[in-house]
Amino acid sequence: MSSDPLAGKTVAGYRLNRRLGRGAMAAVYGASAPDGRQVALKMLVGEAARDRETVRRFEREATLGQRVRHPALVAVHGTGVDRGVRWMAMDLVEGAALEDRIAQAPLPWRDAVAVVRKAADGIGELARQGIVHRDIKPGNLLVQADGGVRIIDLGFAKVPDERETGEAEPTAGLTMAGVALGSPAYMPPEQVRDAKTVGTQADVYSLAASLFHAVAGQPPFHGGGSLMVMQKVMREPAPRVRTLKPDLPAALDELLARCLEKDPAKRPADANAFAAALDQVLADPDRMPAPPRRGFLARLLGWFRRASPG
Numbered sequence: 233m234s235s236d237p238l239a240g241k242t243v244a245g246y247r248l249n250r251r252l253g254r255g256a257m258a259a260v261y262g263a264s265a266p267d268g269r270q271v272a273l274k275m276l277v278g279e280a281a282r283d284r285e286t287v288r289r290f291e292r293e294a295t296l297g298q299r300v301r302h303p304a305l306v307a308v309h310g311t312g313v314d315r316g317v318r319w320m321a322m323d324l325v326e327g328a329a330l331e332d333r334i335a336q337a338p339l340p341w342r343d344a345v346a347v348v349r350k351a352a353d354g355i356g357e358l359a360r361q362g363i364v365h366r367d368i369k370p371g372n373l374l375v376q377a378d379g380g381v382r383i384i385d386l387g388f389a390k391v392p393d394e395r396e397t398g399e400a401e402p403t404a405g406l407t408m409a410g411v412a413l414g415s416p417a418y419m420p421p422e423q424v425r426d427a428k429t430v431g432t433q434a435d436v437y438s439l440a441a442s443l444f445h446a447v448a449g450q451p452p453f454h455g456g457g458s459l460m461v462m463q464k465v466m467r468e469p470a471p472r473v474r475t476l477k478p479d480l481p482a483a484l485d486e487l488l489a490r491c492l493e494k495d496p497a498k499r500p501a502d503a504n505a506f507a508a509a510l511d512q513v514l515a516d517p518d519r520m521p522a523p524p525r526r527g528f529l530a531r532l533l534g535w536f537r538r539a540s541p542g
Contacts, residue, residue: 244314246273246321257286262324271309272325276318287318289387294320296386300361304354306374306382325382331370334446341480342514344446347373348439349510350381355439355503359432362392366427368438369418370445388414390430416461417451418442421494424462433496436506440491440499447484448476452492469494481517 238261241248246263252272253260257280263273280286297308297320311320330347333339339347351373358365367388374382414423420437423430445451452471453464470492474485487509491499500506512519 243273243275243317243319244310244312244321246271246319248273256280258290263321265309265321270324271321272323274320274322281316281318290318290320292389292391293385293387296363296389296391297322300358300363300386302354302357304350304381304383305357306384323382325374325376325384327374327376327380327382329371330373330375330442330446333375334370334449338449338477339446341447341484344443345484345510345514346379347375347381347446348443349507349514351383351442352439352503352507352510354381354383355432355435356507358389359435359502359504364390364430364432365435365438366390366423366430367414368435368442369415370442371415373442388427390428414438416458416465417445417454419462419465420496421466422496424465431496432502433499435503436491436499437496439503439506440488444470444473444488444492447480448473450476481513483513483517483519487513 236251238248238259239250243263245266248261248263250262251259252262254277256278257276258274259277260272260274263271265271274290276286276290291311294308294311297306298311301307306323306325309321309323313319338344351368355365355368363386365383365386365388367385368383372383372385374384376382414427416424418438418441420430420434423434441452453461453468455461456464470489472485473488474480474482491506493499500509
């Protein structure tokens with residue numbers, strides 16, 4: 233007999249079978265839907281259920297999970313409140329977070345690239361709909377036994393129609409607790425400055441930082457607490473991954489360096505461009521990836537500079 237007092241209980245018609253995980257804000261159970269489908273039921277717990285900001289984030293995750301469909305995203309099938317319990321029913325994903333795999337040992341570079349490449353497809357679909365995830369990190373990438381990858385937690389996502397729909401923007405920048413919106417070790421500098429204004433290249437940075445962690449065993453910036461990490465993100469150049477793992481391919485080293493640039497314009501334009509660059513690395517790991525094509529005005533300005541005397 234299970235020692236979990238909620239096992240066997242019913243929430244909004246879903247029978248709770250086993251607890252998959254519990255944190256400070258939410259508990260997730262494997263559950264049986266009324267029609268017999270197996271789902272993951274996520275519920276807010278404790279003080280989080282009464283915290284306005286947490287409830288907004290939960291509702292945002294549920295709304296976007298119902299709105300966007302892609303094999304690399306976790307679909308949400310329903311949400312609501314039952315006897316005071318705020319819940320959402322999602323795809324049941326059997327697998328482990330990339331974070332847990334990295335904790336055992338850095339991944340072989342081809343395995344790590346394959347995981348992040350699949351995640352980039354999901355981020356590309358979000359970008360196509362004008363959505364920026366803003367919290368890509370190894371803990372939010374689930375690797376399935378069949379090799380599939382699922383991106384979780386859209387609670388911090390930036391959506392294009394917030395003013396039209398009346399959705400509230402999650403708190404941007406630093407909170408009173410001194411924690412930024414997002415995860416500092418994987419956040420680009422523009423998100424540290426102002427999370428409300430970031431574009432899709434912020435997610436490219438976060439995907440690259442996650443890949444860096446997967447192959448090197450540590451993120452590009454770490455140590456000293458969240459505020460210290462954010463200062464490093466803002467002020468220090470990202471290390472080259474081959475300084476930590478000299479046996480990694482030159483093409484991967486060069487691509488990660490470009491994706492971790494402070495200036496978003498120097499990164500690949502979006503997750504689809506990043507995915508294409510990863511394909512090139514897999515196909516020819518010793519060949520340097522081509523730099524991003526500059527627009528007409530930038531090329532024209534460069535021509536004038538070269539033609540100007542002195």
